[in-house]
Amino acid sequence: MLGWALTFFVIAIIAAIFGFGGIATAASGIAQFLFFVFVVLFVISLIAGLVGRSGGR
Incomplete structure (x- = not known):
């Protein structure tokens, strides 16, 4: 998804x-x-990873 954002950013710069x-x-x-x-997806996955890790102790 970040790759798509960078692609559209480059398109915007070239068009400008x-x-x-x-x-x-x-x-x-x-x-x-x-x-x-x-x-947002990165933060959600980061929180889910921290919650999942602490629950298994």
Whole structure:
């Protein structure tokens, strides 16, 4: 998922360089959304791993 966010970020940068404002805005919005989804899933898996580890003692 982080790879997709980076891909859309690169697309946004390239589109901004060439002056395609609408495409750059859309790609950066998608990249932001995917990045935050990735962060939320990472935090959830981190918490689940800590809870699972402490419960087995």
